[in-house]
Amino acid sequence: MKSKYIKLIHIAKSQLNLDDDTYRHLLLNITKKTSTKDMTVWELEKILNNFKSKGFKVKSSKKTGKITATEPVHKKIRSLWLALADAGEIKNRSEKAINSYVKRITGVEVMDWLTKKQARVVIESLKSWQARI
Incomplete structure (x- = not known):
């Protein structure tokens, strides 16, 4: 998993x-380390999130069936998550919490890396959760 983060950071x-x-x-300021190889996954995520805040967009090839970070399914997942939070079902509204849920459902660490099929599974899971409340 570390190698995927390192590749994304270099991209x-x-x-x-x-x-x-x-x-x-930048690496030194954020993690007190100058090489991604010496970092933990958590530190790599911090670096990647910093790059995203500076304008980096995660994109992938259309051939792989992956979706980009700006696809409507991400907005749908976030809106369902926030609706559950508004209903009091979820205490943590953060992106990290969404990613933890996505990982539990699909095994994929970051929502932005989901395939269309995996995103549909997450959406249906959240819809089912909503239907139970």
Whole structure:
């Protein structure tokens, strides 16, 4: 799993046009480490989230059946999650909590990495949960 995060971080570095000094300085400021190989998964997630806040978008090939981070299914999953939170069924409204739920249902660590089929499974699971309340 670490290797996927490391690959995404290096893609983000390229997309954001970061030179090596700037990149290493950013890693050091966030995790106190200068190499992704020395980081834990949690630290890699922090780096990736920082890059996302700077404009990095997770995209994938259409051939793989993966969806991009801006697809409507992500909005649907978030809206169902927040509706359950508003109903008092969920205490943690965060993206991290959504990703934990997605991982429990599909085994995929980050919602943005879901295939269309996996996203449908998560959506149906959340709809079923809503129907029970």
